[in-house]
Amino acid sequence: MKYTIIAALIASATAFTAPKVEVPSAVKAAIAGAAVTAGVAVSPAFAGDVGAGEQVFNANCAACHAGGQNVIMPEKTLEKEALESYLAGGRNEKAVMTQVTNGKNAMPAFGGRLSDEDIANVASYVIATSEAGWEE
Incomplete structure (x- = not known):
């Protein structure tokens, strides 16, 4: 029964697609500048759009990972420490x-x-949210 519900949630979640959200270049530049000022390395090859990532996450991942948790393997959450491990x-x-x-x-x-x-x-959304802390 549990797996049937999870399968239904996943199937329904994958039917949705998140709209593309464009981040203005001025915002991207400000983020990059702030990262340099703070001494944080930013990899442009992987720097995604966190807002768009949240929409994709909610539509495709939240069925199993709502609030950064894991309904299948509870110890393997999306919390910072678990991701590191x-x-x-x-x-x-x-x-x-x-x-x-x-x-x-x-x-x-x-x-x-x-x-x-x-x-x-x-x-980008998962990494940023794991850093800030997931809301449950």
């Missing part, structure tokens, strides 16, 4: 993109369902 490659956007694209264990691969841009955006 369990995510192959550590807690970074590239590692999240690999996990989302290819799947692993009970997590399905979204590489055929989501665009590379959507995956980059959701990775």
